[in-house]
Amino acid sequence: MWSVYLLRFQVAVIYFEAMVTKVGVPEWKNGTALFYWFNDPGFGMPEWLTPLLQPLLTHSVAVSAATWGVIIFEATLFLGLVMDKRWRSILLPAGLLFHLAIVFVHGLAIFFCSMAAALILYLRPVEDELRWPVRLGAGARDAMRAILARFEWTILGRASHERLSRADLRVDEQDI
DSSP: HHHHHHHHHHHHHHHEEEEEEEETHHHHHOEEEEHHHHHHHTOOOOOOOOHHHHHHOOOOHHHHHHHHHHHHHHHHHTTTSSSSSHHHHHHHHHHHHHHHHHHHHHHHHHHHHHHHHHHHHHSSSSSOOOOOSSOOOHHHHHHHHHHHHHIIIIIIIIHHHHHHHHHHHHHHHHHO
């Protein structure tokens, strides 16, 4: 049982470090970091997401609120270590959605998988048995597989292809 508590402490440290590190960066302090992250040509949001998010990114209040919202949410996730069980049950799906949003914006699917596992171990009560909320039929499973296959191609394929193309360009420029 002590190993679970040690693991929970480690996850809490991840969120504490993320929060403290962000507060030390000028763009996070002044509330503009998400504008730069979302618009970065290599690491920013995919083209299909631009029409949805770009209007928000043009308003300084929205960008500042979202940027500071990330820091506050990471602080809240850190405090999950000492929260009551009922609050952690609310924080778990919120944390999963937070990390899923990172997949859609930045294409970091493996990061989501790692942090989702960490969040489940961190925020789910140890004494509760882990059960699926619903039982999926064959049709639902097939639909989920199709969605995940499409998701992997559009999100992961884009990020991997762009990174590879930029790496190839850098090599070509160095050879000149």
